[in-house]
Amino acid sequence: MLTAHTVADVRAAEESLAAGLPAGELMRRAARGLADALDHVPAGEVLLVLVGPGNNGGDALFAAAHLLDRGVRVDLCLLDPHRVHGDGLAAAVLAGAQIVDGPSQQRHCLDAMFGIGARSGLVGRAAEWSEWIAGTRPRTVAVDVPSGVDVDGATLPATAHVMADATVTFGTYKNCLLVSPAAGAAGWADTAIARLVDIGLAPHLPAPSIEAIEPSDGHLLVETFDWLRAPTSHKYSRGVVGIAAGSSQYAGAAHLCVSGALTGMAGMVRFVGDPELSRRVVDRAPEVVAGTGRVQAWVVGPGSGDDAGDQLATALDDGVALVVDASALQHLPDSFDVPVLLTPHAGELAEMLDVRRDEVEAEPLVHVAEAARRWRCTVLLKGSRTLVATPGRTTRVNLTGSPWLGTAGSGDVLAGLAGSLLASGADPHDAGSLAAFLHGAASVRANRGGPVTASAVAEALPGTLAAFHDGQLGDVRDWRG
Ligand SMILES: NC(=O)C1=CN([C@@H]2O[C@H](COP(=O)(O)OP(=O)(O)OC[C@H]3O[C@@H](n4cnc5c(N)ncnc54)[C@H](OP(=O)(O)O)[C@@H]3O)[C@@H](O)[C@H]2O)[C@@H](O)CC1
Numbered sequence: 001m002l003t004a005h006t007v008a009d010v011r012a013a014e015e016s017l018a019a020g021l022p023a024g025e026l027m028r029r030a031a032r033g034l035a036d037a038l039d040h041v042p043a044g045e046v047l048l049v050l051v052g053p054g055n056n057g058g059d060a061l062f063a064a065a066h067l068l069d070r071g072v073r074v075d076l077c078l079l080d081p082h083r084v085h086g087d088g089l090a091a092a093v094l095a096g097a098q099i100v101d102g103p104s105q106q107r108h109c110l111d112a113m114f115g116i117g118a119r120s121g122l123v124g125r126a127a128e129w130s131e132w133i134a135g136t137r138p139r140t141v142a143v144d145v146p147s148g149v150d151v152d153g154a155t156l157p158a159t160a161h162v163m164a165d166a167t168v169t170f171g172t173y174k175n176c177l178l179v180s181p182a183a184g185a186a187g188w189a190d191t192a193i194a195r196l197v198d199i200g201l202a203p204h205l206p207a208p209s210i211e212a213i214e215p216s217d218g219h220l221l222v223e224t225f226d227w228l229r230a231p232t233s234h235k236y237s238r239g240v241v242g243i244a245a246g247s248s249q250y251a252g253a254a255h256l257c258v259s260g261a262l263t264g265m266a267g268m269v270r271f272v273g274d275p276e277l278s279r280r281v282v283d284r285a286p287e288v289v290a291g292t293g294r295v296q297a298w299v300v301g302p303g304s305g306d307d308a309g310d311q312l313a314t315a316l317d318d319g320v321a322l323v324v325d326a327s328a329l330q331h332l333p334d335s336f337d338v339p340v341l342l343t344p345h346a347g348e349l350a351e352m353l354d355v356r357r358d359e360v361e362a363e364p365l366v367h368v369a370e371a372a373r374r375w376r377c378t379v380l381l382k383g384s385r386t387l388v389a390t391p392g393r394t395t396r397v398n399l400t401g402s403p404w405l406g407t408a409g410s411g412d413v414l415a416g417l418a419g420s421l422l423a424s425g426a427d428p429h430d431a432g433s434l435a436a437f438l439h440g441a442a443s444v445r446a447n448r449g450g451p452v453t454a455s456a457v458a459e460a461l462p463g464t465l466a467a468f469h470d471g472q473l474g475d476v477r478d479w480r481g
């Protein structure tokens with residue numbers, strides 16, 4: 001798992017680590033790692049360093065000294081010449097850095113104005129410099145976090161903030177580097193995820209504030225699904241998922257939801273719907289069993305019509321786990337006594353919470369947690385960085401996929417896949433986060449760097465599952481759009 005921690009936890013861990021090290025050692029490690037990560041700046045090129053008043057500026061100044069030794073030329077802009085890391089400035093100037101009044105034509109920039117000591121929002125010269133970056137577009141690397149974003153809340157301020165091309169962070173990820181909308185300011189260049197410099201912090205860190213499944217986490221499958229270790233497993237021990245989806249208006253949703261469920265882990269897929277739709281589903285997918293019967297989990301809502309409320313009530317009567325999606329989300333009871341995974345997008349979550357969609361998009365962490373608390377269940381908020389929140393569990397963010405996944409019907413595939421994982425033995429938190437991970441990964445494998453259809457995502461799921469299981473998934477993030 002890739003993990004992020006809050007500012008308070010990072011500070012406490014740094015204090016504990018620093019207590020056993022010579023003075024200044026942590027900053028030396030951070031600066032060395034930062035300089036190594038700036039290998040795209042060639043010798044002879046000018047790097048503009050925007051230097052803030054705290055240790056974030058200090059990291060950059062010591063890194064600048066390393067870069068000068070490598071032949072890079074360095075211009076320093078000091079936010080406040082009276083408040084600057086003294087030893088760092090001395091090291092950079094001794095190595096040959098020039099102090100300049102403000103940015104001009106530099107093509108490479110290091111944003112070291114503020115790190116985890118930042119308050120959200122830039123004003124004055126810091127705001128002007130962030131506007132220079134936005135207007136001039138030098139290749140900009142942020143140090144630890146992009147200056148001006150809300151580090152723990154992962155929100156963007158109404159006032160200015162830096163938009164970086166990439167971020168180099170220290171010790172552990174911070175929430176703002178993984179979660180939208182702040183993650184967008186940390187940069188999409190290269191791998192889209194900030195580069196992490198190991199400064200020896202890990203043994204001093206507590207439980208994370210955010211976590212993300214990684215391609216190397218295939219062991220989760222065996223840990224989550226007991227039957228994978230049992231050669232004697234059969235279709236009923238693998239679980240049956242029931243699908244109540246589609247309508248005359250959205251017949252395709254039934255097919256797509258079923259295709260997501262079929263390529264998942266369940267031993268059998270049941271479809272419940274009107275006779276004509278059931279016939280068409282079975283025509284396309286002969287392994288589907290139509291009609292009511294015993295299931296281990298239900299998926300209710302994708303493409304459902306006016307009967308979404310009745311379908312949900314019927315599924316709830318069954319007393320098994322369920323995934324509630326799309327129009328069924330508007331018929332939720334006050335609480336559940338079965339394991340439940342709700343899968344809204346921002347617009348649906350806004351309606352559930354009676355707020356505006358832009359409020360959910362501005363503060364997704366707050367809203368997904370509020371819904372999880374209110375319904376005391378797992379809520380998967382779909383988006384470019386899908387979130388999965390459950391009371392008492394660490395919130396997960398999904399880092400696989402690409403913007404091409406935002407295509408009609410892909411949510412129906414996701415709901416079916418999540419239902420099959422739920423039926424097959426995962427709890428809603430694992431089912432939701434594994435489904436989002438596999439769904440995103442399948443979209444990249446289906447057509448890396450290009451468009452995908454929801455059907456193509458479903459078709460890529462079995463191969464994706466196998467590769468994940470075998471530790472062969474590789475890079476399944478594609479944020480170039
Ligand atoms: N601790 C360690 O051992 C290690 C730490 N490391 C590095 O240290 C960084 C944290 O350093 P830091 O604590 O000095 O805070 P930093 O982010 O540089 O700035 C705080 C200053 O900025 C000011 N300020 C903030 N926001 C503002 C705003 N919006 N607009 C205007 N001013 C604003 C704030 O002002 P004040 O609130 O005091 O008024 C304060 O003066 C961390 O991110 C990492 O890079 C690494 O070396 C590894 C070892």
Ligand SMILES: Nc1ncnc2c1ncn2[C@@H]1O[C@H](COP(=O)(O)OP(=O)(O)O)[C@@H](O)[C@H]1O
Pocket residue numbers: 345382383384385386401402403404405406407408409410411412413414439
């Ligand atoms: N910009 C994006 N980047 C990555 N994934 C995205 C993006 N936009 C949407 N998605 C994903 O695409 C899917 C869309 O689901 P949904 O909105 O329910 O669509 P539909 O109702 O058409 O099936 C979700 O899994 C969501 O996380």
